[in-house]
Amino acid sequence: MSHSVYYGSQITRSQFGSNNLARAVGRLPALKTVTLDYNTIGNNNIDIKLLINKNITSLVTMDLSGNSLTSLGQGTFQNYQMLQTLILDKNKIQYLSNETFIGLSRLKNLKITGNQIDEIENGTFKPLKQLQLLKLSYNQFTGDTDGLIKNLRFLSELSLANNAIKSLVKCSFCHLPNLTEISLQNNIISDIAEDAFYNLPNLSKLKLSKNNIAIKNQPFEALQSLKELYLDLNSVGNFSNKGLSPFRNLKKLEVLYVNQTLFTNHFTKHTN
Known part of the structure; x- marks a missing residue:
């Protein structure tokens, strides 16, 4: 099932839940919101490669929850520099490096709940200068919170529950x-x-x-x-x-x- 809301002749919002339609994102250069939850997006299939390689400067919200991502490589989202909300809940991510979120200086909301994260490298969130909401609940993190979230001066809500x-x-x-x-x-x-x-x-x-x-x-x-x-x-x-x-x-x-x-x-x- 797919659902789109049209403004004029440009698609600005698309939802591709429960399908294999990540490749369609690259054909929509005016896209602002994309929901790709509960697809089959993983680290070794074509969908994630297509997402990484596309330069959609208009995208503001991306939802990749409920997929099969196990890791996020260097600069995974660097082509989405206007992104303000990124949702990665309910994947299988185990590790976050300090190069994962390079380029996301406008990001305000980041949700990575319900994964398997047990290690987060110091400086991982340093590029996120405007971050206001960070949810890392339901993971396996054991480490030092100060080194993890240092200098996120605009952060107003933090969840490390569970x-x-x-x-x-x-x-x-x-x-x-x-x-x-x-x-x-x-x-x-x-x-x-x-x-x-x-x-x-x-x-x-x-x-x-x-x-x-x-x-x-x-x-x-x-x-x-x-x-x-x-x-x-x-x-x-x-x-x-x-x-x-x-x-x-x-x-x-x-x-x-x-x-x-x-x-x-x-x-x-x-x-x-």
């Missing part, structure tokens, strides 16, 4: 001053350095549910704009002898989940 991250070291996110939301739920995080969330003046939502966290210090002290904090299904009960001291400096906090217990309105209301 990976295998074990700890958050000092300054894990301190080069991301415009972050408003971080999702880290369902990892295996046990330790959070006291300065892990330093220099995040705009962070309003932090999701840490379903980890192995036991609060031992004041990891949230610097989060003066935080409104929602999710810590349910952890080991945070270990701080019970300290009362709610790890959260006392969070003057704007409105919602706090701790072990399936919800505290709202600056702890004045308690709901089971």
